[in-house]
Structure formats: structure tokens, C-alpha cells
């Protein structure tokens with residue numbers, strides 16, 4: 001069920017780890033925030049400089065999504081933002097003492113588990129949804145992403161890398177609370193053959209078998225998958241995190257094919273720039289209708 005009111009975490013949460021690309025050690029602290037705050041990053045190593053997680057602060061995007069304001073960078077925001085959207089967290093202050101969020105286990109599961117253990121607090125303000133009124137699409141060669149009017153928030157993703165294991169597609173309806181069970185645990189992945197090139201580019205300095213699925217031509221090199229289609233589920237995870245930069249939870253249907261962070265954030269920019277393609281709405285409280293379906297199902301057993 002979709003919560004209709006804004007939410008925050010009920011207490012503070014701490015993590016420490018290393019950045020996937022920088023390899024830099026970082027401490028992260030998530031703090032409850034008042035209604036209307038949104039998701040705000042705070043660099044405690046730079047006089048508490050703040051950057052809001054919204055589209056106009058998106059910086060260079062290649063292998064991870066970064067935010068930048070006045071030259072200050074916050075890197076690899078997508079997994080935490082994804083966990084927030086997936087679990088219905090609207091307002092949180094994210095303190096960190098370095099430039100990149102920790103990669104943790106490569107998924108959003110540590111965040112989701114922490115939110116569940118500390119609790120989620122419902123706030124007294126109606127959540128505004130960004131309702132899609134007409135389609136917005138971005139196409140680049142064989143890559144595609146589009147958003148369409150829809151009832152709720154659903155995502156369909158298709159990937160098609162040149163390896164049989166990586167032809168997968170997945171659809172999730174986030175309104176049905178599927179995030180925790182179907183998306184959160186899916187880990188990031190990379191190809192062994194790209195490793196040298198990426199390291200030469202100054203990327204994946206923090207990557208290890210503990211925080212990423214490593215693929216070669218022969219398949220997965222480190223352990224078992226958490227889902228047979230974990231790769232495409234992780235793409236969905238990333239997309240949810242990147243679309244959080246629209247600044248409001250989307251009310252519509254998203255379709256992506258062979259996309260990535262650059263395409264995801266290009267869609268956010270195009271969407272936000274086209275004011276006729278969306279409006280902001282609040283949803284009425286869902287009526288609590290106790291339909292007799294359950295009781296009816298039980299009755300044949302009782303008879």
C-alpha cells in the first residue's frame with residue numbers, strides 16, 4: 001500500500017565503509033528530518049556544506065550518479081536514494097565525511113534493514129507525487145528510457161549485454177511494497193575484462209568481491225547470485241535512485257532498455273524541463289475497505 005503522508009526515519013543510523021569508485025573511507029550518518037525537507041546531503045568534513053538531492057544538482061554521470069553544488073561533490077548517491085524511495089522515506093539528512101557514499105555490500109539492503117530496525121515515522125504532511133501527464137522519452141542509439149502516465153509507480157527494465165546471462169527483463173510495481181523483497185538485495189556488477197580500463201580511469205578503486213558481482217565470459221566469478229536475474233534487478237534499483245532526483249516520488253510508468261545513469265538522469269532533466277508533462281498531486285487517504293473476500297475464502301473450510 002502506498003503511504004499518503006511524508007515519512008522520515010524514527011532515529012539516527014550510522015554506517016561506515018569505502019566508496020566504490022574513490023576507495024575512500026567514509027562515515028555516514030542518517031538523521032530524521034522535518035516534513036518538507038526532502039533528502040539533503042551534508043559534508044561534515046566541509047563545514048556541513050549541504051546539497052539537496054534534486055535534479056539541478058546532478059553532476060557528471062558516468063558509472064555512478066553524483067551531485068555537485070558550488071564545486072562540492074557527493075558521489076554515488078543512487079543506492080541510498082533508491083532505498084529511501086523504495087521504503088517510502090521522504091525526509092532525511094545524510095551526513096558524510098568524505099566525497100562518496102559507502103558501497104556497503106553493493107546493494108540497498110543494508111539501508112532497508114537499518115530503516116526497518118530503527119523504524120519509519122509518519123509525518124503530518126501529505127506527500128506530493130510527480131504525476132506523469134504525457135510521455136517523455138530519451139533515446140540514444142540502442143538505449144532507451146521513457147516515462148508514461150500510470151496508476152502508481154511501476155518500472156520495466158530490459159538489459160541485453162553480449163552474454164546470455166545478461167539478457168533479462170524485470171517489472172516491478174513499487175506501489176505494492178515490492179521493493180524490500182524484490183529489489184533491495186540486488187548487487188552492483190561489473191565485468192572482469194573492464195576492470196583495468198575502469199581503474200585507469202580512476203574508477204572502482206573500492207570494488208571487491210565483497211561489494212560487487214564480478215563477471216567474466218564464463219559467468220559469475222564470486223559466489224552465488226541472490227536472484228537469477230540479479231543484474232536487471234540492480235538496474236531497477238539504480239533507476240529508482242536516479243529518478244529520486246526528480247525531487248518527488250513519480251506517479252507513472254517507467255520503461256528502460258539498456259540504459260544507465262546518464263540516460264536515467266537525462267530523463268529527469270527532460271521531464272523537469274517539460275512542465276506540461278507532469279503536475280504535482282497529493283493522493284487522498286486510501287479508504288480502508290474491509291472487503292469480505294478473506295472471510296468468504298475461509299467459509300468453505302469452516303463448513
Ligand SMILES: [Zn+2]
Pocket residue numbers: 078079188234238
Ligand atoms: Zn548501482
